[in-house]
Amino acid sequence: MTKIELETGGSVWKVLTKPGERVEAGDTLFILEVMKMEVPYEAPVSGEVAAVHIAEGDAVEEDQLAVEIAE
Amino acid sequence: MAKLKYDAPMNWKTETDEIARRRELALEQGGTDAIAKQHGKGKLTIRERIDKLLDTRSFEEVGPTAGAGNYAENGELISLDPANFVLGFGKVEGRRIVVGGEDFTMRGGSPSPAGLRKSVYAEELAVQYKLPLVRLHEGSGGSVGGTGGKGASLPGPVNAPARFRSVAEAMATVPVATAALGAVAGLPAGRLVASHFSVMSKATAQILTAGPAVVERAMGEKKTKEELGGWKVHTKNGTVDNGAENEAECLAEIRRFLSYMPANIEQLAPVNDCDDPVDRADEALLDIVPRERRRAFDMRRVINSVCDQSSFFEMGAGYGRSQITGLARLNGQPVGVWANNCKFLAGSMTADGAHKARRFMELCETFSLPIISLVDEPGFMIGSQAEREATIRHGTSAVLTAAMTTVPWASVMIRRSFGVAQAAHYGPEGYVLAWPSAESGPLPVEGGVAVAFQREIAAAPDPEARRKELEEELAAKQSPFPRAEALGVHDLIDPRETRIELCRWIDRIQPLLPGLLGPARFSVRP
Numbered sequence: 001m002t003k004i005e006l007e008t009g010g011s012v013w014k015v016l017t018k019p020g021e022r023v024e025a026g027d028t029l030f031i032l033e034v035m036k037m038e039v040p041y042e043a044p045v046s047g048e049v050a051a052v053h054i055a056e057g058d059a060v061e062e063d064q065l066a067v068e069i070a071e
Numbered sequence: 072m073a074k075l076k077y078d079a080p081m082n083w084k085t086e087t088d089e090i091a092r093r094r095e096l097a098l099e100q101g102g103t104d105a106i107a108k109q110h111g112k113g114k115l116t117i118r119e120r121i122d123k124l125l126d127t128r129s130f131e132e133v134g135p136t137a138g139a140g141n142y143a144e145n146g147e148l149i150s151l152d153p154a155n156f157v158l159g160f161g162k163v164e165g166r167r168i169v170v171g172g173e174d175f176t177m178r179g180g181s182p183s184p185a186g187l188r189k190s191v192y193a194e195e196l197a198v199q200y201k202l203p204l205v206r207l208h209e210g211s212g213g214s215v216g217g218t219g220g221k222g223a224s225l226p227g228p229v230n231a232p233a234r235f236r237s238v239a240e241a242m243a244t245v246p247v248a249t250a251a252l253g254a255v256a257g258l259p260a261g262r263l264v265a266s267h268f269s270v271m272s273k274a275t276a277q278i279l280t281a282g283p284a285v286v287e288r289a290m291g292e293k294k295t296k297e298e299l300g301g302w303k304v305h306t307k308n309g310t311v312d313n314g315a316e317n318e319a320e321c322l323a324e325i326r327r328f329l330s331y332m333p334a335n336i337e338q339l340a341p342v343n344d345c346d347d348p349v350d351r352a353d354e355a356l357l358d359i360v361p362r363e364r365r366r367a368f369d370m371r372r373v374i375n376s377v378c379d380q381s382s383f384f385e386m387g388a389g390y391g392r393s394q395i396t397g398l399a400r401l402n403g404q405p406v407g408v409w410a411n412n413c414k415f416l417a418g419s420m421t422a423d424g425a426h427k428a429r430r431f432m433e434l435c436e437t438f439s440l441p442i443i444s445l446v447d448e449p450g451f452m453i454g455s456q457a458e459r460e461a462t463i464r465h466g467t468s469a470v471l472t473a474a475m476t477t478v479p480w481a482s483v484m485i486r487r488s489f490g491v492a493q494a495a496h497y498g499p500e501g502y503v504l505a506w507p508s509a510e511s512g513p514l515p516v517e518g519g520v521a522v523a524f525q526r527e528i529a530a531a532p533d534p535e536a537r538r539k540e541l542e543e544e545l546a547a548k549q550s551p552f553p554r555a556e557a558l559g560v561h562d563l564i565d566p567r568e569t570r571i572e573l574c575r576w577i578d579r580i581q582p583l584l585p586g587l588l589g590p591a592r593f594s595v596r597p
């Protein structure tokens with residue numbers, strides 16, 4: 001299981017994936033807004049999205065678990 | 072004629088036997104049980120660490136038989152407690168260094184009298200021989216029981232040399248790299264951070280100003296060693312530059328760091344053969360910066376694509392994360408690379424980011440490494456937390472450090488270059504290139520328009536539309552084309568030309584580098 005954790009706090013602007021979805025390495029999973037910058041998070045590996053722990057509009061914190069991908 | 076006969080032995084065999092025996096006794100360290108205990112905790116002994124760090128069979132020990140002898144009444148040696156600090160010369164990739172570290176199998180690394188002498192000698196040897204210094208730390212500082220364990224020792228005389236002078240001089244003279252491989256507390260912790268590169272083992276190390284017992288006694292705070300000073304604390308606060316998974320990886324990182332460094336300030340860093348073509352143009356650079364100005368991009372991809380393949384060695388990735396610093400090569404020439412990370416707090420200059428950048432510039436200045444600066448600086452971090460952290464003081468410190476450097480700089484304006492903070496990214500007489508995505512000015516248009524045109528926006532029939540209009544008008548003025556017309560940059564470039572342009576610049580500055588050798592105007596402060 002590959003866990004995608006947040007590098008910084010901020011707010012969740014867009015979530016582009018959902019559990020059960022097949023993703024390729026490099027696909028954008030979600031986009032945070034941090035200091036007025038849109039920060040996309042890409043899938044580090046290909047696989048199936050096992051869980052999405054964030055929702056659009058959430059205020060999130062550094063190190064928070066966002067998405068899990070089963071390889 | 073009869074031969075003369077003597078009763079006394081004809082040679083020094085007795086003594087040479089004893090030398091051999093003492094050498095063997097010294098290698099026993101704290102004894103089989105103590106070594107087994109060290110291994111049981113998943114840790115290496117200091118001698119194993121040194122062997123792993125150095126080229127095979129290159130260790131030349133200094134003071135191998137120093138220690139405390141225990142004698143029988145007839146004066147015969149029964150046993151020898153070796154100094155609990157192992158010191159010597161050795162080679163890394165064929166280049167000689169000085170290496171030393173505490174032996175945790177004796178006295179928990181708290182210095183014995185001979186151990187203390189050898190540990191102090193480490194910096195002095197490195198300065199005297201002008202060789203890089205590597206310290207492998209696992210140990211604590213002094214004990215109230217004194218160094219001999221037989222009551223407090225005598226204080227040093229008033230005319231003794233200042234204890235930390237050699238530590239500071241080592242940092243101004245030779246590359247110093249340190250690793251925390253077990254619990255490191257007190258004096259060794261101070262020496263750990265008095266280095267140009269430090270790394271801690273996530274599996275085995277903690278770094279403590281004072282350990283749990285002292286903390287609980289003084290403050291009533293109950294914490295484990297790991298909670299007080301584990302990697303989760305210290306790789307994020309700048310105490311160490313890097314965290315590595317285990318001891319072996321720490322040693323590999325130190326070998327890598329040394330590969331970019333000269334032996335001392337009187338030499339230039341070693342230039343490698345480079346099989347990565349200097350005219351390699353990475354197509355991905357054409358669209359790596361999104362046209363949408365608010366969309367972040369991956370600066371580390373830019374660094375890896377511009378520098379020699381796999382040559383980027385990042386230092387301090389865990390703290391001051393809006394700034395990226397590390398060593399790399401361009402056509403084999405070691406360089407310092409400093410860039411903004413717009414994915415973290417928009418890449419702004421925070422207090423800890425400024426501190427990291429200042430130390431990094433000092434490293435490059437000390438060892439005459441050219442600086443490559445990839446600029447995407449929105450300005451000093453703002454807001455109440457930033458004010459509480461004295462961001463303006465730390466940030467200005469970085470700006471003035473850049474202004475005082477003498478090493479050559481090449482700055483590439485990748486995207487934003489704003490405010491006072493941007494000045495830290497350009498060295499005196501630096502070479503400046505700009506990508507088409509470059510924008511610059513006193514502050515980013517969004518904030519700037521809101522302040523400068525406050526009344527005009529409020530008075531407009533549709534304030535929101537007027538604000539947008541003004542922002543677009545001003546953003547156009549921040550484009551790099553007028554700047555290039557005014558010779559405000561050396562050239563505007565296609566992003567794909569970045570590598571070849573920087574490699575050409577590296578070639579042009581070669582005649583300048585020998586003139587930079589010798590003591591820097593300022594050296595690295597921890």
